[in-house]
Amino acid sequence: MRKSWDLYFMDIAYMASTRATCRRRHVGAVLCKNKKLLGSSYNGAPMGVADCYEEGCMLVQNYEEENGQLVKKTRCIRTIHAEQNLLLFTDRENREGATVYVTDEPCWTCANLLANSGIGEIVYHRPYRKDHTKVQQLLEQKGIIFRGLEDYHPPQGTDDSQVID
Numbered sequence: 001m002r003k004s005w006d007l008y009f010m011d012i013a014y015m016a017s018t019r020a021t022c023r024r025r026h027v028g029a030v031l032c033k034n035k036k037l038l039g040s041s042y043n044g045a046p047m048g049v050a051d052c053y054e055e056g057c058m059l060v061q062n063y064e065e066e067n068g069q070l071v072k073k074t075r076c077i078r079t080i081h082a083e084q085n086l087l088l089f090t091d092r093e094n095r096e097g098a099t100v101y102v103t104d105e106p107c108w109t110c111a112n113l114l115a116n117s118g119i120g121e122i123v124y125h126r127p128y129r130k131d132h133t134k135v136q137q138l139l140e141q142k143g144i145i146f147r148g149l150e151d152y153h154p155p156q157g158t159d160d161s162q163v164i165d
C-alpha cells in the first residue's frame with residue numbers, strides 16, 4: 001500500500017525532530033502546500049549558541065492550573081520551538097493557505113504565532129493536553145483546520161524523546 005500524504009509529511013517531520021537539541025523533547029515540523037515540501041524545522045537553540053547537549057537545559061519552574069489545582073511545572077526555555085523556527089525560515093507568501101505537520105500538538109505560544117502566520121491547516125501527532133482547549137478554540141476562531149493523526153506510527157528510531165512536562 002502506498003503511503004498517504006499525511007503519513008508521508010508526518011514521517012518527514014519526525015525525521016526533522018531527530019536534529020532537536022533538547023533531550024527533554026524532540027519536536028519536528030514541516031511546511032507544505034500542494035503536496036510540495038516548503039520547509040522543515042526542529043526545536044533548538046539559536047545557531048552558534050550553546051545548546052542543551054553542550055550546556056545543559058535552561059530550566060524554569062512555575063505553577064500552572066491543572067484540573068482546578070495549582071501544579072508546579074518545570075520546563076526548558078533554551079530552545080526555540082520547532083513551529084517558531086519554521087516561521088523564521090519560511091516566507092509569508094509560501095505560508096498562505098499551507099499546511100504545517102508537527103510531531104507534537106503546538107503549545108499556546110506557538111499556536112498563537114501560527115494563527116497569525118497565514119497557514120490554513122495544522123496536523124499533529126502526539127497530544128499536548130495542557131494547552132489543548134485554548135489552542136483548539138483559537139484555531140477554530142481563525143478558521144484553521146486542526147487535526148491529530150490517530151493510528152500513526154513514527155519511523156523507527158525517531159520517536160525517542162524523553163517527554164517531560
Ligand SMILES: [Zn+2]
Pocket residue numbers: 021022023024052056057058076077078079
Ligand atoms: Zn533543554
Ligand SMILES: [Zn+2]
Pocket residue numbers: 081082083106107108109110111
Ligand atoms: Zn511551542
